Amino acid sequence: MSHISAAPSIHALKGATWKPQVDEFYSCFTSKDSVLITIDPDPDAIGAALAVKRLLWHKVAAVSIGIIRQIRRLNNLTMARLLRLPLISLKSLDSIKADKFVLVDGQPSHNAFFSRLDYTAVIDHHPQTQDLQATYCDIRPDYGATSTIMTQYLRTAGILPSQTIATALLYGIKTDTRNFERHTLLEDIDSFRYLFEFADHNTLRKIQISDLSLSDTKFFNRAFSRKHVVKDRLFAHLDEVPSSDILVEVAEFLLKIHDINWTIVSGLYQGNLIVIVRNGGYRKDAGRLIRRALGSIGCAGGHQSMARAEVPVGRLIGIIGDLSSTSIERFVRRRLSPFRKY
Ligand SMILES: [Mn+2]
Structure with a gap:
């Protein structure tokens, strides 16, 4: 406080x-x-x-x-x-x-x-x-x-x-x-x-x-080439990442795009799918969104402008069948779609 x-x-x-x-x-x-x-x-x-x-x-x-x-x-x-x-x-x-x-x-x-x-x-x-x-x-x-x-x-x-x-x-x-x-x-x-x-x-x-290392830049490359925009939400799945910090860095960076209000960046780290959500904060609630989207299958929580979820890959395979980039991308996009009704 x-x-x-x-x-x-x-x-x-x-x-x-x-x-x-x-x-x-x-x-x-x-x-x-x-x-x-x-x-x-x-x-x-x-x-x-x-x-x-x-x-x-x-x-x-x-x-x-x-x-x-x-x-x-x-x-x-x-x-x-x-x-x-x-x-x-x-x-x-x-x-x-x-x-x-x-x-x-x-x-x-x-x-x-x-x-x-x-x-x-x-x-x-x-x-x-x-x-x-x-x-x-x-x-x-x-x-x-x-x-x-x-x-x-x-x-x-x-x-x-x-x-x-x-x-x-x-x-x-x-x-x-x-x-x-x-x-x-x-x-x-x-x-x-x-x-x-x-x-x-x-x-x-x-x-x-100075919060990036040279090796972090390849994840930005990946995010730029794989980004997928749905209304004002930008999704990017980065596969295996060396730490969840890089997901946060990418999510916060992409929020600089003026008409993107939400960034949703995901990656696999230590046997979990990590999903990071960032938004502009005004009349939005990232924590509530991610709890509704992923709270039933993993741990999910956060505040108005920042949130995070972790889903064990074992549970994820049970839901989407495999761990290919495409399957995971689609899964995250579907769960956090602006058109999804809760
Ligand atoms: Mn001090």
């Missing part, structure tokens, strides 16, 4: 009222410390970690950012590459050489890796799930992003963000608030507005649109 807080404190928006927190945070470290910031690398965590690294720069002997898993999301890989992010893969606890640990955008209980470290500081915006042992804790569950909190720290410390840090923080806020469509405070918008002039918007745009 998205909401905008009605009454942020006026001081919070001036960006300089977090001095007690920032002073206390700094007091946890000495110039001899070697500090490791650990993150589960999503954009908000990465942005926040870069800000902590910047805050501690020249204040401690060494500070680095360790990621507890490989980055898989293509947007995030693009971010790490284009911004040349100094991220270290943490393979095992034994390989870690640091005296102090900082956790941002997460809590020790979120992950087995985190839970084994003694943190000096934890800064997060998820609801607190357990008593925290860290010397310094700043948990603000009402905030849309940890990057918002860290932007306030930088401003309070009088540090202007570099282009790299501003771009990462901005992307962190955009991602976690889903462009302010999701849980958002005025503080998030204020940090966003502050970072805006420091960020590299060309790089940010490339990061945001």
